[in-house]
Amino acid sequence: MTTKLFGEPVxxxxxxxxxxxxxxxxxxxxxxxxxxxxxxxxxxxxRIRDIDVSAAIEVDGLVxxxxxxxxPGALAQPLPLLIPHPALTHGRTAYPLARxxxxxxxxxxxxxxxxxxxxxxxxxxxxxxxxEILKPVVGVEEAAQSAQLVHEGVPGNVGAHLVQEVPSAxxxxxxxxxxxxxxxxxxxxxxxxxxxMPLEGRGVHAxxxxxxxxxxVHSSTxxxxxxxxxxxxxxxxxxxxxxxxxxxxxxxxxxxxxxPWPEEILVPWAAMTLGHEVKxxxxxxxxxxxxxxxxxxxxxxxxxxxxxxxxxxLDVEILHDHGAYTPYGIIVPIITSTQLLGPYRIGAYxxxxxxxYTNTVQVxxxxxxxxxxxxxxxxxxxxxxxxxLGADRTAVRAxxxxxxxxxxxxxxxxxxxxxxxxxDSGDYPESLRMLKELIGWDDFPARKARxxxxxxxxxxxxxxxxxxxxxxxxxxxxxxxxxxxxxxxxTGLTSQGQGHETVFAQIAASELGVPMExxxxxxxxxxxxxxxxxxxxxxxxxxxxxAIALACRKVREKALRIAADAxxxxxxxxxxxxxxxxxxxxxxxxxxxxxVAVLSNPLRYAFDEEAxxxxxxxxxxxxxxxxxAEGEEPGLEGRDYYSPIRSTFASGMHAAVVETDxxxxxxxxxxxxxxxxxxxxxxxxIVEGQIHGGVAQGVGGALYEKMVYDGHGQLLNASFMDFLMxxxxxxxxxxxxxxxxPSPLNPLGIKGAGEAGVIPVSAVIASAIEDAEGIRIDKxxxxxxxxxxxxxxxxx
Numbered sequence: 001m002t003t004k005l006f007g008e009p010v011x012x013x014x015x016x017x018x019x020x021x022x023x024x025x026x027x028x029x030x031x032x033x034x035x036x037x038x039x040x041x042x043x044x045x046x047r048i049r050d051i052d053v054s055a056a057i058e059v060d061g062l063v064x065x066x067x068x069x070x071x072p073g074a075l076a077q078p079l080p081l082l083i084p085h086p087a088l089t090h091g092r093t094a095y096p097l098a099r100x101x102x103x104x105x106x107x108x109x110x111x112x113x114x115x116x117x118x119x120x121x122x123x124x125x126x127x128x129x130x131x132e133i134l135k136p137v138v139g140v141e142e143a144a145q146s147a148q149l150v151h152e153g154v155p156g157n158v159g160a161h162l163v164q165e166v167p168s169a170x171x172x173x174x175x176x177x178x179x180x181x182x183x184x185x186x187x188x189x190x191x192x193x194x195x196x197m198p199l200e201g202r203g204v205h206a207x208x209x210x211x212x213x214x215x216x217v218h219s220s221t222x223x224x225x226x227x228x229x230x231x232x233x234x235x236x237x238x239x240x241x242x243x244x245x246x247x248x249x250x251x252x253x254x255x256x257x258x259x260p261w262p263e264e265i266l267v268p269w270a271a272m273t274l275g276h277e278v279k280x281x282x283x284x285x286x287x288x289x290x291x292x293x294x295x296x297x298x299x300x301x302x303x304x305x306x307x308x309x310x311x312x313x314l315d316v317e318i319l320h321d322h323g324a325y326t327p328y329g330i331i332v333p334i335i336t337s338t339q340l341l342g343p344y345r346i347g348a349y350x351x352x353x354x355x356x357y358t359n360t361v362q363v364x365x366x367x368x369x370x371x372x373x374x375x376x377x378x379x380x381x382x383x384x385x386x387x388x389l390g391a392d393r394t395a396v397r398a399x400x401x402x403x404x405x406x407x408x409x410x411x412x413x414x415x416x417x418x419x420x421x422x423x424d425s426g427d428y429p430e431s432l433r434m435l436k437e438l439i440g441w442d443d444f445p446a447r448k449a450r451x452x453x454x455x456x457x458x459x460x461x462x463x464x465x466x467x468x469x470x471x472x473x474x475x476x477x478x479x480x481x482x483x484x485x486x487x488x489x490x491t492g493l494t495s496q497g498q499g500h501e502t503v504f505a506q507i508a509a510s511e512l513g514v515p516m517e518x519x520x521x522x523x524x525x526x527x528x529x530x531x532x533x534x535x536x537x538x539x540x541x542x543x544x545x546x547a548i549a550l551a552c553r554k555v556r557e558k559a560l561r562i563a564a565d566a567x568x569x570x571x572x573x574x575x576x577x578x579x580x581x582x583x584x585x586x587x588x589x590x591x592x593x594x595x596v597a598v599l600s601n602p603l604r605y606a607f608d609e610e611a612x613x614x615x616x617x618x619x620x621x622x623x624x625x626x627x628x629a630e631g632e633e634p635g636l637e638g639r640d641y642y643s644p645i646r647s648t649f650a651s652g653m654h655a656a657v658v659e660t661d662x663x664x665x666x667x668x669x670x671x672x673x674x675x676x677x678x679x680x681x682x683x684x685x686i687v688e689g690q691i692h693g694g695v696a697q698g699v700g701g702a703l704y705e706k707m708v709y710d711g712h713g714q715l716l717n718a719s720f721m722d723f724l725m726x727x728x729x730x731x732x733x734x735x736x737x738x739x740x741x742p743s744p745l746n747p748l749g750i751k752g753a754g755e756a757g758v759i760p761v762s763a764v765i766a767s768a769i770e771d772a773e774g775i776r777i778d779k780x781x782x783x784x785x786x787x788x789x790x791x792x793x794x795x796x
Contacts, residue, residue, distance in 0.1 A: 006510040009685035013502045023248040026203035026220040033277040037120035039110035039127050041102035044136035044359040044713020055126040061115035062123050068097040074234045083329035087162035090154040091326045096262040103324035104361050106289030108262055113270050136359035136713035140321035143358045150357035160330045160355040166412035167348050174350035177313030181304025185384055190779040191373050192706035193296035196366045200250025201282030204263050206271035214241045217268050220249050222257040223534030224524045225492045230260040231268055246524030252496035254365040255292050257536045288718035294366035296321040297373045309385045309396035311346050318353035323362040330355050331416055335370030338413045338421050342378045342466050343428040344400040359713045368758045379463045379763035401428040417471045419646040425741040431653050431675045434737050439655040439673040459772025462655045463760030468647040469752025470542025477548035479555050480637035485594030487519040491544040492532020494524030499686040507545055511552035513576030538752025546642040546746045554638030559596045600636040648743040650751040652676040654760045658768040665787040669732040677739040679751040687753045688736050694757020696731045702765040702781050
């Protein structure tokens with residue numbers, strides 16, 4: 001293989017099409033479709049006494065109105081619990097349309113289909129729902145202590161309770177180790193609720209072919225194959241009769257991984273029932289009040305440590321707010337509780353969490369998926385230890401690091417994939433060295449002193465993390481070389497801007513020795529690839545990337561065998577360069593891959609003379625054996641699947657310099673530095689783009705974004721007028737450096753990178769503000785008003 005593309009900063013192939021307005025998103029589809037709209041609950045907790053649709057029937061252009069009572073069979077049952085867990089003893093999911101009880105503002109109650117969306121909205125406004133208002137439960141601590149229940153039969157509103165503990169080397173439990181430690185600290189940490197807010201909300205378009213009895217659905221989803229299976233099961237259709245396609249998707253960040261959303265079932269059912277195409281696209285308020293949120297936790301920490309800051313015992317209790325339903329199980333608090341340990345060797349560790357129902361929007365993974373909360377906990381702990389000891393914050397971290405010669409390192413816990421939490425590779429001391437050099441850590445005290453002389457207040461912060469990536473169970477790849485020499489790659493994963501079209505083409509081109517422009521990539525189309533898991537948890541490159549590489553290797557082996565027969569050469573003497581199979585060291589002894597593709601699919605038994613002439617090698621004319629070996633399929637194509645033995649673990653360290661205004665308490669990020677290790681880099685440019693985007697979301701979570709509920713369960717800031725997000729002016733220039741410690745767990749040696757940028761940002765910013773102000777920062781996000789109040793409280 002001489003074509004070198006793996007590891008190169010190839011410019012993204014997707015961008016010209018998307019940046020010039022040639023993308024095809026969900027709302028671009030379905031011209032002439034009927035359109036759906038929903039009556040959603042205005043109450044956080046209420047009983048439905050009656051639904052009066054009489055006034056809506058008069059709307060010109062109305063086609064249909066559906067309530068729960070109209071739903072047939074499996075469609076009238078609760079939506080699936082996607083990831084059960086033994087600790088989730090009281091899992092609850094919603095009905096596609098509310099049955100008797102609504103449990104959060106925004107829950108769908110009635111579906112209306114009309115000639116267009118405007119008319120559907122008009123009809124919705126005329127439908128009268130008679131509610132008996134019930135007392136809502138809002139706030140995770142209030143819910144855990146309240147006699148009021150979100151769901152009957154769920155005592156204390158506790159959906160799940162889980163304890164994991166790893167004793168010290170000498171057998172002490174975490175609480176015993178803490179009690180025996182020379183020093184102990186106890187404190188509380190709070191993370192507010194937030195949400196991902198992709199540019200494009202959710203959306204579904206469905207077309208039913210009554211003659212063929214087949215259903216084609218387009219959905220703005222992160223998991224087209226799983227949506228397909230859910231639709232087939234709920235609507236009683238044979239799986240081969242259902243196609244699901246993810247068009248261009250304007251961001252996902254986790255909110256579009258839920259499968260199915262109610263609308264992904266209801267819209268196809270309406271299309272079948274009405275015999276007409278039906279479409280629904282989510283508006284922004286719907287996204288605020290009916291899609292998923294994340295992040296909210298209360299953490300109680302107790303830690304014991306020695307005179308050098310070495311952690312001897314750590315005990316963390318977590319209250320996790322999972323909202324009104326648990327369709328995605330308890331993945332988020334499991335990740336928080338296991339990823340909390342980061343790059344550290346902890347003496348003894350105990351973690352306990354309770355996952356609590358509240359009358360708020362359900363919680364499912366959002367980019368970072370529980371890791372920002374865990375990292376906030378661990379990194380705040382490290383900073384508090386350093387403050388207590390009067391030690392350098394990086395020195396306290398360094399003394400607790402797992403060392404490079406200790407990999408693979410078993411943390412003794414069970415990870416989100418149900419497998420042991422074993423780190424595969426890393427070099428944490430080197431990452432810290434690189435970060436300190438990048439940000440100028442050792443020189444910062446002098447800079448801080450100079451700023452103080454100028455009347456300016458600046459501070460520096462640091463945060464470290466380890467991220468489990470590439471979780472199973474599997475992904476697949478299919479590769480086909482056609483008779484024009486083009487390479488067609490497909491995988492079941494969907495894309496939402498990660499650069500899959502580019503990186504998967506790089507992998508295929510590198511493996512097959514072909515020019516990249518000859519490679520096309522299709523993702524998220526069940527017509528091309530029917531079995532997949534989905535795009536989430538920084539798994540696309542690890543899972544589909546390796547599957548595509550394995551499929552390419554099958555195709556390469558077959559191509560070399562066929563070419564060897566045609567060239568009368570040993571396959572071991574062949575190489576593929578720029579789409580030509582060559583005999584190494586013999587000029588002119590070559591055959592194009594296009595011709596090999598022709599030979600792999602003979603249309604007659606005798607050898608094709610035209611193909612022989614195309615080889616430009618006389619020996620090919622003597623071909624007298626069947627081109628297709630016994631037991632081998634015709635065609636130059638291959639399919640393979642990659643299933644990992646366990647997750648890979650990427651890692652990284654961030655640092656930031658901030659300035660706080662002495663009067664307004666405005667917080668400004670002056671510098672931001674990242675050192676990242678995701679194993680072997682496929683495309684450094686795309687990895688940097690992922691980091692930049694993640695940091696931007698992390699800045700939002702640290703300084704701006706939070707969902708504010710009142711005591712009635714009403715979301716008070718359900719629009720971009722009130723829900724703040726950072727602009728480009730608030731996101732600093734991000735300086736990056738890469739460290740590559742290849743993973744030994746997969747053929748390509750790669751780890752995931754998609755969520756890395758967002759994970760430690762709140763911890764880093766809190767650390768920097770605390771350094772600037774000398775005020776304890778244990779709650780995020782922090783606004784200028786929050787900082788102003790903390791200053792006032794600190795001065796009495």
